[in-house]
Amino acid sequence: MTKRILLAAPRGFCAGVERAIEIVERAIEKFGPPVYVRHEIVHNRHVVQGLRDQGAVFIDELEEAPSGSNVIFSAHGVPESVFSAAAERGLNVIDAACPLVKKVHFAVKRHATQQRLVVLIGHKGHPEVVGTMGQLPEGSVILVGTPEEARTVSLPEGRQFAYTTQTTLSVDETREIIEALRERIPEISGPAKGDLCYATTNRQSAVRGMAPEVDVLLVIGSRSSSNTSRLRELGEKLGIASYLLDQADEADPAWFAEATTIGITSGASAPESLVQGLVERIQQLHPGSVVDTWAGIAENVHFPLPRELA
Ligand code: SF4
Structure with missing residues (x-):
């Protein structure tokens, strides 16, 4: 049975996540690996693994970074005490907290x-x-x-x-x-x-807007991501069977076997490649399925990089 795949717009990366990822990539380019990152830079294991492959070292505690090394703080922001502790250890801090x-x-x-x-x-x-x-x-x-x-x-x-x-x-x-x-x-x-933030509000508003056309909602993103979990909860609250998955192979074909229209969205820390992987999987399972977009608020937000990396 062919399906209609309805992609929410906006979905996926927000300006704060794009900026945080770029900070890590530029820091590796500028200082060379390893660059230490305190906690997950954003809540997505695919993003984290991609940066690890480029030379980022993710740490839980500042003590794991040698004195004098470069340490990036995650997009979620840190307590003041973490800045003081980094200064005491002589670390060079780059703050990737979202503006x-x-x-x-x-x-x-x-x-x-x-x-x-x-x-x-x-x-x-x-x-x-x-x-x-x-x-x-x-x-x-x-x-x-x-x-x-x-x-x-x-x-x-x-x-x-x-x-x-x-x-x-x-x-x-x-x-x-x-x-x-x-x-x-x-x-x-x-x-x-x-x-x-605008990204949280716009992604929820797109799910709300597309809901009347959708039989099942698939949300791409990590469970640890707050804005992603809220999208799945919203779908459920609107009466749609809603599932959160990290990547395409976690989708159970039974979830959408009877659906005519499958809605897809993704959290602010989920790369678009994961959404496209899910679309491909559905098209393999249901050849001839068509892809449409439910277009909500257009986003055009960009945050500048910290001066030392701009
Ligand atoms: S506050 Fe909003 S824009 Fe900033 S990183 Fe978080 S989700 Fe993205």
Whole structure:
């Protein structure tokens, strides 16, 4: 049975991921291998392996990088303490944190300077959340992850509050959490829709737009990627059987055996080659399947490289 394959647009790499990958590649070119990268530069094992093949060495702790070596920090941003630790070890740091994450870091610091207590909306343990919380001394940011937590978290009396958000959350859930906070603290400061980035918002909006035409949704990306997981959850919430897969050979043909239209999207850290591999696999299983695009918001965002690599 032939299928219609409907590709979401926009999908895949965002400007922050493109920039982070280019930083690692240029650093290897400029300094020669090895270049150390603290944590996964972006949450995708294909990207990480590709950079490893070029000479990047991924480390968990700064102690693994010899003094004087070049160390790149990931796109998710790091706590202030990591910069201090790198300086103490005499490491040459290149920060690949996405400028949109840095914007959240500046906001957190500004609120603290203005004596506002910061409530961060985000997922506990995610590297971006660890980095954002680490802009202020330990214990001075309140983290909430769900509307329920926003309704019940203990908030000190007599303080002014502000909220910021992780950049890669669900648009709908973030709105609910902000509403719950505003019910408790009507004067709380913060951006109306949170700090969700354009890539997160646009990829979710494309899934929402294509949903009425789609019988099953396949999302390419890694489980550790927050924005990717939110795309699969959104598909499910819209009533479509939705699957997250790292690469084409993980697709179970039974998922789409009965489908007329198969929707495909990919997270902001997933290379387009993986999407094309999935399209080819479906076409092999269902010869004659046609490919269409559901075109949402056109993106034209580009972030400059750090000066030392530009
Ligand atoms: S998903 Fe958004 S915040 Fe994260 S790297 Fe991409 S543009 Fe930046």
